Amino acid sequence: xxxxxxxxxxxxxxxxxxxxxxxxxxxxxxxxxxxxxxxxxxxxxxxxxxxxxxxxxxxxxxxxxxxxxxxxxxxxxxxx
Numbered sequence: 846x847x848x849x850x851x852x853x854x855x856x857x858x859x860x861x862x863x864x865x866x867x868x869x870x871x872x873x874x875x876x877x878x879x880x881x882x883x884x885x886x887x888x889x890x891x892x893x894x895x896x897x898x899x900x901x902x903x904x905x906x907x908x909x910x911x912x913x914x915x916x917x918x919x920x921x922x923x924x925x
Contacts, residue, residue, distance in 0.1 A: 849903040852925075854893040857903065860924040861891075869915050883913040 858874065861881060865872035871882040877894040889909050892902065910916050916924075 849900045849907070851897050851900050852903055854896055854898050856925065857891075857898050857906075858893060860921065863924050864910075864916060870910075881909075883915055885913065887913055 858879065861870075861872045861879070864870055865881075870884065873880050873882075874893070877892065878890045879893045880888055880890045882888045887909075889906070891906060892898070907918060907921055910921060911918060
């Protein structure tokens with residue numbers, strides 16, 4: 846299991862927009878919290894109001910993406 850470090854919110858948004866452009870999820874950025882919605886309708890809020898996103902939030906996000914078959918860990922790492 847890879848360890849993720851604290852990440853700039855801009856970089857994480859860019860990776861999620863790339864996944865959204867591939868049609869694998871819906872990404873909405875509404876104010877303080879962005880959210881992604883899987884094709885099955887599962888919604889996951891992501892706090893991106895600060896410049897840096899905590900490594901634990903990034904890890905939970907990756908676990909959500911893998912659990913709902915949106916992308917693999919390797920695909921997510923390639924997007925970063």
